[in-house]
Amino acid sequence: MIQGTTSDAGKSTLVAGLCRVLRRRGLQVAPFKPQNMALNSAVTSDGGEIGRAQALQALAAGLDPHSDMNPVLLKPNSDTGAQVIIHGQPLINMEAGEYHDYKATAMEAVLASWQRLIDQYDYLMVEGAGSPAEINLRNGDIANMGFAEAVDCPVILIADIDRGGVFAHLVGTLELLSASEQARVKGFVINRFRGDIKLLESGLEWLEDRTGKPVLGVLPYLHGLDLDAEDSLDRTQCPVEAARPLIVRVPALPHISNHTDFDPLRRHPQVDFDYVGPDALNAETLRTDLIILPGSKNVAGDLQWLETQGWRAAIDRHLRYGGKLLGICGGLQMLGTSINDPDGIEGRRGCTPALGYLDLQTTLRRHKTLTEREGMIMTEKIRGYEIHSGISTGPALASPLIYSPAGNDGALSADGQIAASYWHGLFDQSAACTALLQWSGLTTPTPQPGADQVRENALNRLADCLEQHLDWPRLEPIINKPRIETAARSGNHHPLP
Numbered sequence: 001m002i003q004g005t006t007s008d009a010g011k012s013t014l015v016a017g018l019c020r021v022l023r024r025r026g027l028q029v030a031p032f033k034p035q036n037m038a039l040n041s042a043v044t045s046d047g048g049e050i051g052r053a054q055a056l057q058a059l060a061a062g063l064d065p066h067s068d069m070n071p072v073l074l075k076p077n078s079d080t081g082a083q084v085i086i087h088g089q090p091l092i093n094m095e096a097g098e099y100h101d102y103k104a105t106a107m108e109a110v111l112a113s114w115q116r117l118i119d120q121y122d123y124l125m126v127e128g129a130g131s132p133a134e135i136n137l138r139n140g141d142i143a144n145m146g147f148a149e150a151v152d153c154p155v156i157l158i159a160d161i162d163r164g165g166v167f168a169h170l171v172g173t174l175e176l177l178s179a180s181e182q183a184r185v186k187g188f189v190i191n192r193f194r195g196d197i198k199l200l201e202s203g204l205e206w207l208e209d210r211t212g213k214p215v216l217g218v219l220p221y222l223h224g225l226d227l228d229a230e231d232s233l234d235r236t237q238c239p240v241e242a243a244r245p246l247i248v249r250v251p252a253l254p255h256i257s258n259h260t261d262f263d264p265l266r267r268h269p270q271v272d273f274d275y276v277g278p279d280a281l282n283a284e285t286l287r288t289d290l291i292i293l294p295g296s297k298n299v300a301g302d303l304q305w306l307e308t309q310g311w312r313a314a315i316d317r318h319l320r321y322g323g324k325l326l327g328i329c330g331g332l333q334m335l336g337t338s339i340n341d342p343d344g345i346e347g348r349r350g351c352t353p354a355l356g357y358l359d360l361q362t363t364l365r366r367h368k369t370l371t372e373r374e375g376m377i378m379t380e381k382i383r384g385y386e387i388h389s390g391i392s393t394g395p396a397l398a399s400p401l402i403y404s405p406a407g408n409d410g411a412l413s414a415d416g417q418i419a420a421s422y423w424h425g426l427f428d429q430s431a432a433c434t435a436l437l438q439w440s441g442l443t444t445p446t447p448q449p450g451a452d453q454v455r456e457n458a459l460n461r462l463a464d465c466l467e468q469h470l471d472w473p474r475l476e477p478i479i480n481k482p483r484i485e486t487a488a489r490s491g492n493h494h495p496l497p
Helices: 010-025 052-060 095-118 144-150 166-175 179-184 200-210 257-265 300-307 311-320 330-335 431-442 451-469 472-479 484-490
Strands: 002-004 028-031 034-038 039-043 049-051 070-078 079-087 091-093 123-126 154-162 185-193 215-220 246-251 271-276 291-294 326-329 338-341 350-351 361-377 382-393 418-421
Touching: 010 028, 010 123, 010 185, 010 200, 010 451, 028 034, 028 049, 028 052, 028 095, 028 361, 034 338, 039 052, 049 052, 049 070, 049 166, 049 484, 079 166, 091 154, 091 361, 095 123, 095 144, 144 179, 154 166, 154 361, 166 185, 166 200, 166 472, 185 200, 185 382, 185 472, 185 484, 200 215, 215 472, 246 257, 246 311, 246 431, 257 350, 257 451, 271 330, 291 330, 300 311, 311 326, 326 330, 326 431, 330 382, 361 431, 382 431
Parallel strands: 002 154, 028 123, 034 070, 154 185, 185 215, 246 271, 246 291, 291 326, 326 418, 338 361
Antiparallel strands: 039 049, 070 079, 079 091, 338 350, 361 382
16 A cells, blocks of 8 residues: 555555556556545446546556446535545535544444455555545544554555655655554655755665665656646646747636646647636736636536636626637536536535526436447547536527537537537547637647546556655565465465566
8 A cells, every 4th residue: 555645645646657657567556546536537447436546547457447446436526515426426415524424334334345345456556545644534534554464464554755854764664654554564665756865875874774664766857747636736738939929827716626637728739728726817917818617516506616716707808709618527517507506416406697698597316327328529539428417408508519429419509609518528538629629719739648648658668767766675575465365365465586
C-alpha cells in the first residue's frame, strides 16, 4: 500500500507506475483504493463509476476498470457534504458527520471488494488517501492505516520533496502513527527531486539512521508527465506555437467535475487554454474564441456562482461578437431553461432557472446514467462516456451534436454558435478534437495524438523511471510479502521475476 505524507505527494502516480512495471514483468496486478474523494470519475466495465486515478491505474495494469478497484467514492457537492457511491452506484448524500458514523458499513464494502480482487490477481497495488497522520480522521479510518491494519498490508510512505520539508514530512508522519502502524511502514520514497542527488545523500543517511527504515528510491521530477489528475485542476499547458492561437476559457466552477475533458486542449500547441477562477472575470480573460461550461456536481449551486461572478453578461457579449459556446454534461444542463431537482439529488430541492441559451429542460433523478458511448460528431468518429443524474428534454435536442445508434446526444443551435453534449471525452480522439477546434474557429488545426496514446506513452515513461530509480533489491521483498492464507487458497501468487 502506498500512503502519502500529504495529498498530491505522488501516491496515484506511484501506484500507476508499479502496476505498469509488474504488468511488463508478466504478472497479474490490479489497483485498489479503499476510499476516494474526487470529482473526476470514470465508467467501469460493470456499469459503475470509480475515481479517475483508479481507471488510469487499471489501464496501466492492462485491465478494464471495475467498481471493486474503488469500492467507496465520495463526490463532494457542498463544503460539508458529498454523494456516497458504493461499489460504483450512488447510495445517498451525506454530511461529513453522517458519513463518519457510516464508515463501519463502508468498511464492509471495502473488504468485500478486497477479497474478490485478491482471489483474482497475483498482486494488488493499494493507494491511500490524503495522509495517514490526520489525527481527526483516524477513528474508524478505512482509507489508510485502518485498512492496512485490517488486511495486514505492508506500507510504503511517499513524500514530495518539491514542496520543501520532506524530512519533516516523513519523520513527522511516522511519529504520529501507533507502534503497530510504524512497524507496518517498510520504507520511504521521495518524489519530484531535481538537482544533484549527491547533495541529498547526507539527508537520506540521516533519515535511515533516525527511523531505521530504508529509502527505497528518489524519483526525479518528470517534466511534462501528462496523466489524468485525480481531482485538482491542472493549470499546466504546452507552449503555444501558433501566431494566432484559439483562445479557450473555462469557468473554474466550485464543484467542477471531470475536468480531464480539457487535457487535450491544454496540450494542444495551437490552443491558449485557461481556467477563469473566482473574481478573475474581466475584459482580458474574456478575449476568447470559445467558452466551455464544464461538468458540475452541484449544477444549481454552480449556476448561482456563475451569476454572481458576472458570467451571464459575459456570455451574452461573447455570443454577440460571434464567439462559440459549448456545454458538457452539467454545462449542457446550465445552457437550458431550467433544472428541477425534486429529490435534492445535488443539494436543495426545487427548480432552478438556467441560462436559457437552449430550449431544453432537465430533471435530476436518483438513477444515474453510467455508460460508454460511440457515435459521430461533425462527420468524425467519437468515443465518450456519460456520468450524470439528469434527464433532459426539449426541442433543442431535435438538432443533436452527436449521432449514435444507441441514441443521439446533445444539441447544436441553428446558427451553429452553441453546442452541448452529455458526453465526456469529446476532445480525446484526434479527429474529433480537430473537428471541434475547426467549429470553434481554428482554421487549420494540427492533429495531435489521441488521449489514449498520450496516456500509454506517459505510463511507459513512468515505468521506465521506476525501473531505474527504485531500489528493487530492497523493494521486492516488501512487494512479495507472503500471504500464506491467500496463496494456499488461490494458488496464484507468483513472486516478482
